Amino acid sequence: MGEIWIKEAEKLGDGSIGGAMDSPSAPGRAVWHTTESGHGDASFKNVGQYLISIGAEPHILYDPTTDRLGQYGPLNQSARALRNDGITRTNRTGKVCVQIEVLARAGKPFTGYWKPGPNFRALMRAIRSWGVPDVFPAGALASKYADSAAKRNRTTWATKGGHYGHCNIPGNDHWDPGNISKTTLFAAAPKGSTTPAPSKPTTPTVKTVDLSNVIAAARRDPGLKQGGTTHPADVRIVEAALKAEGLLSASYAADGAYGSTTITAYKAWQRKCGYSGSAADGIPGKSSLEKLGAKRGFKVKA
Ligand SMILES: [Zn+2]
Structure with a gap:
């Protein structure tokens, strides 16, 4: 065009x-x-x-x-x-x-x-x-x-x-x-x-997710009132990655609340990583989160 x-x-x-x-x-x-x-x-x-x-x-x-x-x-x-x-x-x-x-x-x-x-x-x-x-x-x-x-x-x-x-x-x-x-x-x-001047290439800022923040949110948010958040900035990045994986539905609003929907989605990711049973509990571990980050463009601070 x-x-x-x-x-x-x-x-x-x-x-x-x-x-x-x-x-x-x-x-x-x-x-x-x-x-x-x-x-x-x-x-x-x-x-x-x-x-x-x-x-x-x-x-x-x-x-x-x-x-x-x-x-x-x-x-x-x-x-x-x-x-x-x-x-x-x-x-x-x-x-x-x-x-x-x-x-x-x-x-x-x-x-x-x-x-x-x-x-x-x-x-x-x-x-x-x-x-x-x-x-x-x-x-x-x-x-x-x-x-x-x-x-x-x-x-x-x-x-x-x-x-x-x-x-x-x-x-x-x-x-x-x-x-x-x-x-x-x-x-x-x-x-x-x-030729129009090409727009300046922007260095993509690599987002960082704090593992302890996500774990804290995963433990606390499901007990909060619907949509309650603990560390929304970290959780939003994880939710966006789960969406990109097709594990959270596209219509799901990445609200930064690590509620039961996000728990279920993360469990699915853990199973994809080869975990099962209580190892696939929806609470992120370092290795599964790093795998998700490597695939979907964020770093993990552990
Ligand atoms: Zn003419």
Whole structure:
């Protein structure tokens, strides 16, 4: 599962634009558009609203001069910036079909003057998170309206993952995003730079159970009022381990009370360890508790 909402993007509209994909087993793709407008915050707002008003929202609105990034809807659902190809709903082709409207004009390829920044890298990170390769499977983009018809291929669109221009989509007649530089596009988000920083590996703290505490609890708790505890912190660890062993039912709340249910469960553990008779009395001994700890990740302080 890839990224659905790009955390760096501002939300646009009500967050709902399309629906489920029609061919989720086909590879993911991204489609580049230009808004045929100016850039800057006023355009971002006005064009952003306009796309909602005509029901033609992409997933992403991007200002190539300010690196401003907006998102209309979840990446794993369809957007609405493409026309259907007959009965083929091009907006819903592929595992994802991430559509990006760049505030620019096809006649002036934005990669010639843009200033991509961290938000562009975030966008590319999200696109790549769906396994969309850094390739343009349809080949050349259109450099003018007149040559766009030659750039569309149904089979390629149906079967190949990667990046497309609106000019490459069957059933459509636009030539955006113009002849942008593919090399520049991908180079602006070098692969390593878009990998989210891995979360710090946390050193697991090994819990310690005090044997004498557990024994004291096992002797005292069953005589207390229901749920009464003596050494709840130690007992909770033992109960969690017994649960993990399937000896305490999953629905049992590890409450830290070493009551009759826990006694019964521990007896079962002792029998599993080979004890029987009075040696399997439900009161932990050093060796059985150490065995449980070795298996379920706690240490025993004896
Ligand atoms: Zn377009």
